[in-house]
Amino acid sequence: xxxxxxxxxxxxxxxxxxxxxxxxxxxxxxxxxxxxxxxxxxxxxxxxxxxxxxxxxxxxxxxxxxxxxxxxxxxxxxxxxxxxxxxxxxxxxxxxxxxxxxxxxxxxxxxxxxxxxxxxxxxxxxxxxxxxxxxxxxxxxxxxxxxxxxxxxxxxxxxxxxxxxxxxxxxxxxxxxxxxxxxxxxxxxxxxxxxxxxxxxxxxxxxxxxxxxxxxxxxxxxxxxxxxxxxxxxxxxxxxxxxxxxxxxxxxxxxxxxxxxxxxxxxxxxxxxxxxxxxxxxxxxxxxxxxxxxxxxxxxxxxxxxxxxxxxxxxxxxxxxxxxxxxxxxxxxxxxxxxxxxxxxxxxxxxxx
Numbered sequence: 001x002x003x004x005x006x007x008x009x010x011x012x013x014x015x016x017x018x019x020x021x022x023x024x025x026x027x028x029x030x031x032x033x034x035x036x037x038x039x040x041x042x043x044x045x046x047x048x049x050x051x052x053x054x055x056x057x058x059x060x061x062x063x064x065x066x067x068x069x070x071x072x073x074x075x076x077x078x079x080x081x082x083x084x085x086x087x088x089x090x091x092x093x094x095x096x097x098x099x100x101x102x103x104x105x106x107x108x109x110x111x112x113x114x115x116x117x118x119x120x121x122x123x124x125x126x127x128x129x130x131x132x133x134x135x136x137x138x139x140x141x142x143x144x145x146x147x148x149x150x151x152x153x154x155x156x157x158x159x160x161x162x163x164x165x166x167x168x169x170x171x172x173x174x175x176x177x178x179x180x181x182x183x184x185x186x187x188x189x190x191x192x193x194x195x196x197x198x199x200x201x202x203x204x205x206x207x208x209x210x211x212x213x214x215x216x217x218x219x220x221x222x223x224x225x226x227x228x229x230x231x232x233x234x235x236x237x238x239x240x241x242x243x244x245x246x247x248x249x250x251x252x253x254x255x256x257x258x259x260x261x262x263x264x265x266x267x268x269x270x271x272x273x274x275x276x277x278x279x280x281x282x283x284x285x286x287x288x289x290x291x292x293x294x295x296x297x298x299x300x301x302x303x304x305x306x307x308x309x310x311x312x313x314x315x316x317x318x319x320x321x322x323x324x325x326x327x328x329x330x331x332x333x334x335x336x337x338x339x340x341x342x343x344x345x346x347x348x349x350x351x352x353x
Contacts, residue, residue: 005060005114005328005329005330006284006328006329007019007020007023007059007060007283008056008058008319008325008326008328008329008332009320009322009326009328010278010281010322010325010326012282013278014285014322015279015281017324018048018292018318019058019059020059020060021058021291021292021316022055022059022100022292022293022294022318022319023058023060023061023310023315023319024059024061025291025292025293025312025315026052026055026056026059026312026315026316027056027059027061027170028040029042029111029312030064030067031044031046031088032069032073033070033074034047034067034068034069034070034074034311035049035068035071035086035087036053036056036068036071036201036312037049037087038053038191038309038311038312038313039310039311039312040090040173041311042087042309043085043086043087043092044085044086044088045084045085045097045101046082046083046084046085046097046101046103046104046290047100047103048311048312048313049068049071049072049109050069050072050104050106050107050318051103051316051317052312052313052315052316052318052344053065053068053069053111053153054106054107054111054316054319054320054331055142055315055319055320056068056111056315057110057111057114057115057307058114058293058319058322058323058328058330058331059319060322063135064114065111065185066111066120068109069104069108069111069120069124069162070120071106071244072104072124072127073123073127073143074108074122076131078135079130080101080129080130080135081096081101081131081149082096082101083095083096084096084097084100084102094150094151095148095149095150095273096146096148096149097146097147097148097162098135098136098138098146098147098148098162098252099147099162099163099165099169100164100344101131101134101135102131102132102135102165102166102170102173103165103169103314104124104127104131104168104169105128105131105132105169105170105172105176106122106126106168106169106172106334108120108121108127108128108171108172108176109172109176109334109336110331111331112176112179112328113329113330113331113334114330115294115332116330117280117283118179121176121179121180122180124287125176125180125182126264127175127296128173128176129182130175130219130235130269131173132169132173132184132187132314134169135166135170136186136187136190137154138154138322139190139193139194140158140202140204141143141198141199142157142193142197142201142269142271143163143190143193143194143201143204143232144158144163144194144197144198144204144205145158145163145166145194145203146158147162147340149164151332153170157205157206158204158205158215158283159205159206159208159349160198160202160205160206160207160208160212160218161208161211161214161217162215163194163197163198163205164198164217164218164220164221164223165192165217165220165221166194166221167195167198167222167223168220168221168222168335168337168340170187170190170191170194170340170343171191171222171274171337171340171343172189172245172334172340174187174340174341174343175188175339175340175341178329178341182213183208183263186245186319187346188341188343188344189343191249191342191343191344191347192342192343192344194347195222195223195342195343198218198221198224198230199218199224199225201221206240206352207252209341210250210251211249211250211251211253211262212240212249212250212251212260212264213260214235215232215233215240216232216233216263216264216267217267218232218272219232219233219243219267219271220263220266220335221331222268222335222340224272225270225271227349229251229270230273232274232281233267233268233271236251239251240264241280242253242256242300243283244283244286245283245284245286245298246258246260246261246280246283247260247261247280248332249263249297254299254301255297255298255299255300256284256297256298256299256300256302257296257304258284258287258294258296258297258314258317258318258324259293259296259311259313259314259317261280261281261283261284262280262281262284262314262317262318262320262321263317263327264280264319265277265278265280265281265321266321266325266335267335269321269324269325269336270335270336271333274325277325278322278325281321281322281325284318286298287314288349292315293310293312294310294311294314294315294318295309295314296309296310296311296314303305320335324336336353
């Protein structure tokens with residue numbers, strides 16, 4: 001039997017058994033194709049599918065995680081992309097989202113970090129390579145990445161959250177390339193340009209400042225670190241954080257969401273702010289159900305869960321946050337990113353240092 005790392009737990013908040021239960025609740029939704037939908041009967045998108053596979057990896061459900069990654073391999077199109085949305089194996093939206101396509105690199109590298117499975121890395125390398133090459137066909141002149149592509153061509157609009165996530169995924173892809181001795185100098189140039197755009201040129205992106213992800217993703221993705229990260233997070237803390245409940249998804253709505261809260265946990269962890277990270281992790285478990293699944297969010301103005309669905313990716317974000325806080329598996333630091341390549345950065349990119 002292959003070695004299985006210890007499942008993470010956060011003392012005083014959540015036991016390893018309960019984290020494992022959440023991973024099992026995600027696995028229970030898996031379709032015969034390997035797809036990991038939002039919930040049983042729900043749709044599957046490539047980004048949240050990979051997030052779920054990562055949670056299965058952390059939870060020690062390696063067979064199910066591999067089946068998830070094999071779904072990525074089996075559904076990838078010849079150009080390296082995936083459709084935005086499937087349901088029960090049927091494509092519902094054939095367009096491509098650059099962030100959705102890039103995220104497979106994060107998931108594959110995370111699996112390799114935890115399992116050490118070189119054969120898996122070799123098997124998935126062509127998938128990752130094609131995906132990143134596709135994403136880079138959407139890089140705009142300032143280094144930012146256009147967010148969508150259809151049969152009509154590239155939508156000439158970049159989103160900060162998506163580009164920040166792509167930045168992290170490209171660094172994971174470079175780490176995988178290094179692991180397999182597959183040099184990718186073009187990727188190194190592209191990721192340096194992208195990191196510079198995120199850290200230094202916010203005007204290059206279509207602003208969605210009311211959304212929490214826009215607030216923390218430049219830090220979570222690793223393009224903004226150090227004093228710049230602390231300044232960014234502190235500046236809007238009171239606008240998004242609801243004490244004891246988690247964070248608002250949108251700054252002007254009385255709605256806290258579990259996945260965004262757990263992503264903020266990983267952001268704070270990456271900044272070295274363990275106290276606030278643990279505080280936010282503890283705050284979001286009012287969304288937990290008895291079977292280990294998680295409701296997406298709570299409208300705290302009237303105490304109602306909304307939407308009325310328990311989403312796999314909310315549980316997945318919790319599992320990844322638990323691992324980050326507890327330093328349990330060998331993949332626990334993937335969003336701290338200390339060992340990820342940064343590509344070719346310009347010397348004056350001090351905000352990225």
